Amino acid sequence: MTFSRREFIKTAGLALGTAAVLPSWVYDAHAATAAFIDVNKDSLADAALATAKKLGASYADIRINRYRLEAISTRERVIQNLTSGQNFGFGVRVLVNGTWGFAASPLVTADEVQRVTKEAVEIAKANSAFQRKKIELVPTPKVTANWRTPVERDPFDVPTDEKVNMLLKINEAALGVKGVSFVNSSMAWVNEQKYLATSDGSRIEQYLIRGNPSFTATAVNRSSGDFQSVNSLREAQSIGFEYMTKHDWAAEAKTAAEHAVMKLSAPSVEAGKYDLVLHPSHLFLTIHESVGHPTELDRAMLWEANYAGTSFLTPDKTGKLQFGSKIVNFVADRTQKLGLATVGWDDEGVPGQEWHIVKDGVFVDWQTTRDTAKLVGRDKSYGCLHADSWGSVPFPRMPNLSLQPAKENISQDDLIAGVDKGILIFGRGSYSIDQQRYNFQFGGQTFWEISKGKVTRMLRDVAYQSRTTDFWAACDGLGGQSTYEIPGSFNDGKGEPGQSNAVSHGCPSARFRNINVLNTASSPNSGQMEDEH
Numbered sequence: 038m039t040f041s042r043r044e045f046i047k048t049a050g051l052a053l054g055t056a057a058v059l060p061s062w063v064y065d066a067h068a069a070t071a072a073f074i075d076v077n078k079d080s081l082a083d084a085a086l087a088t089a090k091k092l093g094a095s096y097a098d099i100r101i102n103r104y105r106l107e108a109i110s111t112r113e114r115v116i117q118n119l120t121s122g123q124n125f126g127f128g129v130r131v132l133v134n135g136t137w138g139f140a141a142s143p144l145v146t147a148d149e150v151q152r153v154t155k156e157a158v159e160i161a162k163a164n165s166a167f168q169r170k171k172i173e174l175v176p177t178p179k180v181t182a183n184w185r186t187p188v189e190r191d192p193f194d195v196p197t198d199e200k201v202n203m204l205l206k207i208n209e210a211a212l213g214v215k216g217v218s219f220v221n222s223s224m225a226w227v228n229e230q231k232y233l234a235t236s237d238g239s240r241i242e243q244y245l246i247r248g249n250p251s252f253t254a255t256a257v258n259r260s261s262g263d264f265q266s267v268n269s270l271r272e273a274q275s276i277g278f279e280y281m282t283k284h285d286w287a288a289e290a291k292t293a294a295e296h297a298v299m300k301l302s303a304p305s306v307e308a309g310k311y312d313l314v315l316h317p318s319h320l321f322l323t324i325h326e327s328v329g330h331p332t333e334l335d336r337a338m339l340w341e342a343n344y345a346g347t348s349f350l351t352p353d354k355t356g357k358l359q360f361g362s363k364i365v366n367f368v369a370d371r372t373q374k375l376g377l378a379t380v381g382w383d384d385e386g387v388p389g390q391e392w393h394i395v396k397d398g399v400f401v402d403w404q405t406t407r408d409t410a411k412l413v414g415r416d417k418s419y420g421c422l423h424a425d426s427w428g429s430v431p432f433p434r435m436p437n438l439s440l441q442p443a444k445e446n447i448s449q450d451d452l453i454a455g456v457d458k459g460i461l462i463f464g465r466g467s468y469s470i471d472q473q474r475y476n477f478q479f480g481g482q483t484f485w486e487i488s489k490g491k492v493t494r495m496l497r498d499v500a501y502q503s504r505t506t507d508f509w510a511a512c513d514g515l516g517g518q519s520t521y522e523i524p525g526s527f528n529d530g531k532g533e534p535g536q537s538n539a540v541s542h543g544c545p546s547a548r549f550r551n552i553n554v555l556n557t558a559s560s561p562n563s564g565q566m567e568d569e570h
Contacts, residue, residue: 076101081127081150082234088154089131089236094161096132096174096236097154098385101145102427103230105193110223111204113212117221119197126427129154133161135171137408141428174407175417177387179238184381186246187374188277192226195278200224203281204252210287211254214294216301218264222252222290224281225527227539231384239386247377247539248280249273249527252290256297265300265497267293267482270318270464272524273539274375296483296495303495306484308556312459313501313549314452317522319481321542322465324440325526327505328367329542331474332394334403334413335433344533346472349505350400352413360400361509366441367395369404371420376437377525377539378423384431387420394438398509406433425536432532439523439543443515449546452514459487460499460554467500478502480557498558514548521545 078101089097105123109116127150128141138161140153192200204222211220229245255266270293271284315323330336331348339347350358371389373379380389385407393401403409407418423434453461464482471477484499485492503511525541 076145078232079234079240081145081147082232082240084147085129085150085154086234086236088151089129089158092133092155092158094131094133094158094236097130098233098235099127099129099150099154100384100424100427100431101127101232104426105228105230106225107193108223108225109197109200109204110221111201111208112221113208113219114205116201127153128424128427128429129157130431131157131161132172132174133158134165134168135173136161136165136168137172138162138164139430143428172408173411175410175415177237177239177385177407177418180382180386180388181240182381183242183244185244186275186277186379188246188279190278191246192248192278193228200281203286207252207286207290211252211290211294214254214291214298216256216298217254217294218257219255220252220290220294222250224248224250227527233382233384233386235386237386239382241382241386243381245275245380246277247273247275247527248277250281250286252286252293254290254294254297256294256301258301263301265297267297267300268464269293270316270482272318272321272541273377273527274523274525274541275377275379276375299495300483300497303497305498305558306460306496306554306556308554308559310551311501311554312456312487313552313554314449314456314459314461314487315547315549316449316461316463317520317544317546318464318524319462319466319479320440320544320547321524322468322526323477323479323508324367324438324542324544325435325529325540326468326470327474327477327508328394329435329438329540331505332400332403332438333433333435334405334409337403338409338412341531344535345531346474349473349475352403354400355403355413356399356401358400358506359398359510360395360506361398362512363398364443364515365395365398365509365512366393367438368392368441369394369419369436369438371436373437373439373523373541373543375523376541376543377527378435378437378541380420383418383420384422384424385418387418387422389420392419395509404433404436409433423538425538429534429536430532432536434531434536434538435529435540437523437525437541437543439541440515440545440547442521442545443517445517446519447515447517449516449520452516452546452548453487453492454490455514455548456487457489460496461485461487461492462499475505476502477505477508478555498556500555500557502553502555508549508552511549511552512547513550516545516547518545
């Protein structure tokens, strides 16, 4: 359904967009709100944990969570969809005879909590017949605490009219550029209200906010039938509605529209070897695929082989493999400001923390949880357990994982000045990477020729190929803090049944030497894209 702005304002309180864009956990908003407000979560937790202990569980936890989502999408001067929803429920996890069991329900009552806990224990006992090695948990401190995403303005308190006007203003800025025919813009906001109680004695409540504004401007050459699009370079963050006012989205949309028009007449790249200067809006996805995924320990242990693949990294390479050049340092961090995976505590009560994954170019550590840490000789978890719903089984998920900037004040122009023949790349594009996260190919949004230390003209049809360790070994220049940004993805898929995790990858602009560049217009398989997992 499509509304004019005036019609939309009249009906905004009743409008509900298509259910297809909602996560599986979204259902009756009013029922979920009333249930969340009325229940005594501590009392329910006591019942679950006591029942689990009585039935023989050596460990148990219960998550009682409420989730809210709002999304608005527009096209040119009309509103396409308004979607909103929320839900509420709980999940119980138990460890019996060294084996996990899990069960969940949207009916949050004392009787149901006891029933579901018994079911989780029964599932654990059934699973134990197939458990090859008993699960052992590393300890974590007992804690009672509350944590909230730092926001200046909660997006769920902002009137819908204000949000719509912001998006339509973005569209108008792009439509004002001659040659631009289509503009789409949207914003999505997620709120997780999470309660966790564990048999170790922890009681933790968290209030998490994430936002994902975006737009696409499309220019059309009607005589040739060619069309080119440019998306927003800003990505999702853990931030309040201030994200919409502190960044000039309209100005960025105008620039994107101008670049879309330029792409129509930009020359096609000549395939060959180039030095690359990669902007954070592009580099973060390369980090996600080539660094974030291969350092997931469960993937390296072959636990995700059936769906998400394995890793070229193995535990015996820890502390030994030269992953990149000596200037390359990757830090995992669940406390990083604006990071989509930033929390106070993970879904088993481990505090948010930071640690090196790659230090001075050497691969040194993994992403771990309480039941995987011992597998690589660690005596504590790094806090990487997450479930995307109260009804989902918690399992290892990626933390924010970021490339550290240079300590010196190096600008992007400084990196470009050191390039004789190269390409500057902005924005995410199509990509492909193998199941071991080793051989890859990445495209982007806009591409700019570098000649003798200067940016000269726009190019098109660009993608680059490399191997993970070769690529990071070729990194010989990093921008300083002034070039650092923290882009991220709302939807990183993993697991069967599939779950979605939000994660960020901060990085500066970076330079890579002698990388193989393809012309995608002449490469029949160059447009293939791997799913975001």
